[in-house]
Amino acid sequence: MSLLLETRAATRRFGKLLAVDGVDLQVGPGEVVGLLGANGAGKTTLIRMALGLVPPTSGSVLLFEEPPSRSTRFRLGYLPQGLGLYEDMTVTENLDFAARAFGRRVDSTQQDPELTAVSRTLVRDLPLGLRRRVAFAAALGHDPELLVLDEPTSGVEPLARARLWETIRESAERGVGVLATTHHMSEASECDRLVVLVGGRVMASGTERAIVGDLKAVRVSAAAWDAAFTALDQAGLPVALVGRTLRVPGIEAERVDAALRHAGVDARLEVVPATFEEAFVGIARRGSPIAA
Amino acid sequence: MTSLGRSPEDRSTGWGVDRVTVRYGERLALDRVSFGVGAGMVTAVVGADGAGKTTLLRTLVGAVRPSSGRVRRPDKRRLGYVSAGTSTYRDLTVDENMAFAATAYGVRGKTARQRIDELLAQVELTDARRRLAGLLSGGMRQKLALVLAVIHRPELLVLDEPTTGVDPVSRAELWRLIAGLAAEGTAIAMATTYVDEAERAGSVLVLLRGRTLAAGTPEAIVKSVPGELYELGDSGQPLAWRRGATWRVWSPGGAAEEGAKLLDPDLEDALVMAQLAYEAGQPTGAAA
Numbered sequence: 001m002s003l004l005l006e007t008r009a010a011t012r013r014f015g016k017l018l019a020v021d022g023v024d025l026q027v028g029p030g031e032v033v034g035l036l037g038a039n040g041a042g043k044t045t046l047i048r049m050a051l052g053l054v055p056p057t058s059g060s061v062l063l064f065e066e067p068p069s070r071s072t073r074f075r076l077g078y079l080p081q082g083l084g085l086y087e088d089m090t091v092t093e094n095l096d097f098a099a100r101a102f103g104r105r106v107d108s109t110q111q112d113p114e115l116t117a118v119s120r121t122l123v124r125d126l127p128l129g130l131r132r133r134v135a136f137a138a139a140l141g142h143d144p145e146l147l148v149l150d151e152p153t154s155g156v157e158p159l160a161r162a163r164l165w166e167t168i169r170e171s172a173e174r175g176v177g178v179l180a181t182t183h184h185m186s187e188a189s190e191c192d193r194l195v196v197l198v199g200g201r202v203m204a205s206g207t208e209r210a211i212v213g214d215l216k217a218v219r220v221s222a223a224a225w226d227a228a229f230t231a232l233d234q235a236g237l238p239v240a241l242v243g244r245t246l247r248v249p250g251i252e253a254e255r256v257d258a259a260l261r262h263a264g265v266d267a268r269l270e271v272v273p274a275t276f277e278e279a280f281v282g283i284a285r286r287g288s289p290i291a292a
Numbered sequence: 293m294t295s296l297g298r299s300p301e302d303r304s305t306g307w308g309v310d311r312v313t314v315r316y317g318e319r320l321a322l323d324r325v326s327f328g329v330g331a332g333m334v335t336a337v338v339g340a341d342g343a344g345k346t347t348l349l350r351t352l353v354g355a356v357r358p359s360s361g362r363v364r365r366p367d368k369r370r371l372g373y374v375s376a377g378t379s380t381y382r383d384l385t386v387d388e389n390m391a392f393a394a395t396a397y398g399v400r401g402k403t404a405r406q407r408i409d410e411l412l413a414q415v416e417l418t419d420a421r422r423r424l425a426g427l428l429s430g431g432m433r434q435k436l437a438l439v440l441a442v443i444h445r446p447e448l449l450v451l452d453e454p455t456t457g458v459d460p461v462s463r464a465e466l467w468r469l470i471a472g473l474a475a476e477g478t479a480i481a482m483a484t485t486y487v488d489e490a491e492r493a494g495s496v497l498v499l500l501r502g503r504t505l506a507a508g509t510p511e512a513i514v515k516s517v518p519g520e521l522y523e524l525g526d527s528g529q530p531l532a533w534r535r536g537a538t539w540r541v542w543s544p545g546g547a548a549e550e551g552a553k554l555l556d557p558d559l560e561d562a563l564v565m566a567q568l569a570y571e572a573g574q575p576t577g578a579a580a
Contacts, residue, residue, distance in 0.1 A: 156341070280460055
């Protein structure tokens with residue numbers, strides 16, 4: 001299988017700052033890879049390297065098995081976080097402009113019917129959900145082989161989000177490779193594989209399930225959830241409120257129990273599998289999985 | 293319309309709005325929306341960009357006058373509000389921001405100094421006291437905005453998208469701070485676009501284009517959607533949507549699909565189903 005994107009020990013310095021540190025990343029045809037990390041973890045720099053905009057200080061970046069160039073750019077679709085549309089142009093003008101930049105013409109028969117209905121509307125007059133659809137259409141218009149999506153579904157409702165992911169998945173089923181960043185932890189389950197960056201390095205990678213591994217959380221149910229929260233918080237445990245129950249990930253039930261007893265709080269404890277978000281926050285905070 | 297104190301009948305839900313309608317010229321920004329937030333409770337207002345979340349919170353804090361409906365909020369001195377995009381002074385240091393907020397809320401002297409020390413320690417900004425707010429990271433600035441709004445220990449804290457664009461680590465810290473304030477008895481209303489975040493709240497209001505799509509505890513919203521949810525290997529169904537590698541299909545009548553796996557819907561599924569029903573002109577009654 002030929003790779004669409006491959007970085008080998010890709011490293012990028014900006015003066016003294018080591019933004020990306022020895023990253024190996026691969027995206028193959030038909031694969032959806034999620035790139036996760038806290039702010040400042042190096043996601044944006046890595047994306048810019050993948051787009052061929054920022055050359056590595058050391059290591060290598062290959063797009064379609066060759067160094068990034070003008071010709072590789074034509075085979076790439078990019079959806080920036082800010083969408084990258086011209087607000088004072090109509091939907092058709094935006095799509096036409098994007099297509100011409102890649103030497104194509106807009107094939108109106110292929111168009112999303114919802115966009116056809118607003119083809120003469122200025123982008124700035126569109127609701128945000130539709131603007132996002134236009135940006136998707138603009139990024140996909142030249143049939144790219146690799147799609148790079150920066151926070152592709154932020155700010156849309158669940159149904160619209162599911163529809164956008166359907167578009168992404170349909171592309172993947174046609175063999176397009178996808179690299180997507182997200183802050184949306186529930187979106188991690190939309191990806192085939194995840195890469196977690198911490199301080200510019202890959203700290204975990206694999207499927208959602210593999211990254212969570214056998215990490216557990218203690219679920220605490222107490223009549224006085226507020227007293228239980230205060231007791232666990234003051235004991236320095238990573239407690240989180242979920243509705244009226246509490247969760248303490250990566251900590252043994254005995255320690256949770258001891259902290260509650262010490263404060264004289266009655267509670268029922270249950271050991272449950274940790275969520276992906278809990279695993280991710282543990283990895284990002286300590287630079288290692290919290291169970292380790 | 294605004295009741296400054298809590299009348300006896302309001303005690304169950306504390307603060308909130310009742311059947312509030314807001315118009316901006318021709319546009320109906322909110323259409324008969326109600327929600328309540330009690331002491332020691334987090335109520336999440338969920339919706340896409342443009343759904344009416346900010347208008348609702350601005351109505352609650354008194355910055356927008358509704359064309360009809362009732363608003364229950366405490367006196368300004370017992371109210372804390374953080375608007376979207378953070379309410380900090382970027383050209384002042386962290387300490388100066390805190391001192392300024394303390395003065396504005398009439399918190400003075402030793403009480404103010406102790407409260408500022410305690411809050412900055414809680415959000416781990418003690419080492420950043422002399423830094424300009426404008427030079428903090430997004431997550432740190434959100435934490436600063438949040439503590440600025442609670443210097444005076446408000447009874448009602450209103451947060452407009454405190455976690456949007458904030459990375460998951462800072463988001464966990466913000467949530468811990470919010471939960472701590474609720475544990476102290478603060479009533480908290482917060483807007484979010486993240487459904488998984490709303491699942492952490494005690495009560496949820498879901499807005500769709502200015503209307504209530506669903507309201508209640510996350511469990512109650514999930515239960516209120518009729519029918520069954522199945523997992524499918526492919527699409528081709530009008531009430532199907534994709535989640536991860538598989539498709540989900542909603543069967544409102546509850547009739548079993550041959551060979552399909554029955555699923556327990558979560559809040560995200562429930563909201564997709566509620567919106568599908570809404571758009572077919574058959575609201576699920578999740579708002580009841």
